[in-house]
Amino acid sequence: MHRITITVNGQEHHCEVSPESLLVSLLREQLGLTGTHVGCDTSQCGCCTVLLDGVSVKACAVLAVQADGCSINTVEGLSKDGVLHPIQEAFSACHGLQCGFCTPGMMMTAACLLSTNPTPSDEEIVHAIEGNLCRCTGYVNIIESVREASRLIATQQA
Ligand code: FES
Ligand code: FES
Known part of the structure; x- marks a missing residue:
């Protein structure tokens, strides 16, 4: 050990x-x-x-x-003091999940992407999540969720 x-x-x-x-x-x-x-x-x-x-x-x-x-x-570390992280807000608002099994991984990948590229293009979002598989959503709402998270974070920082 x-x-x-x-x-x-x-x-x-x-x-x-x-x-x-x-x-x-x-x-x-x-x-x-x-x-x-x-x-x-x-x-x-x-x-x-x-x-x-x-x-x-x-x-x-x-x-x-x-x-x-x-x-x-x-x-588990995304939300702070019971307040959802903008990425969590965005996935909820944009219906970026169905069964939710892939969602923790999708959100942590999004967190990594947005930390280095706060305003990614759709192509950059697709590239970032290519190692994350989702069997439910068809990815469209996941991509929209990452876009929305980018907008929410920018708004918070303005
Ligand atoms: S459980 Fe790690 S990539 Fe599937
Ligand atoms: S929401 Fe079910 S696997 Fe992605």
Whole structure:
């Protein structure tokens, strides 16, 4: 077992993990953060997307030990003091989800995109979410949701 320290949504955790433990297992099973979903065993679906030091990663493709010393943001950290994040507001307003299984990953991918590119084009949104699969929506409302999130964030910052 390895002892690691990670900061998740601003809170520091000291954890014992086996060398083969995945980051997604650490988040879900040890820390109880089940908003990060597991939708495949081939690292294709993107349901497990989180931010690792600000960059979106598939948490099923990262070993827990690789996250030692890192800062992780999960979907649970988007809202603050019960107030939805603009990305969450936008997905709700634009019906960017149906079953919701892909949604945590979609929103964390959107968070990564908008942090580096606050006003992405539709083409850039499509490119950003190409590693996130959705079986329900046909993607149109997801793209609209990311556009709306961009608008909401700009409005908040004005
Ligand atoms: S669970 Fe499907 S990419 Fe991670
Ligand atoms: S809303 Fe069902 S998989 Fe995307």
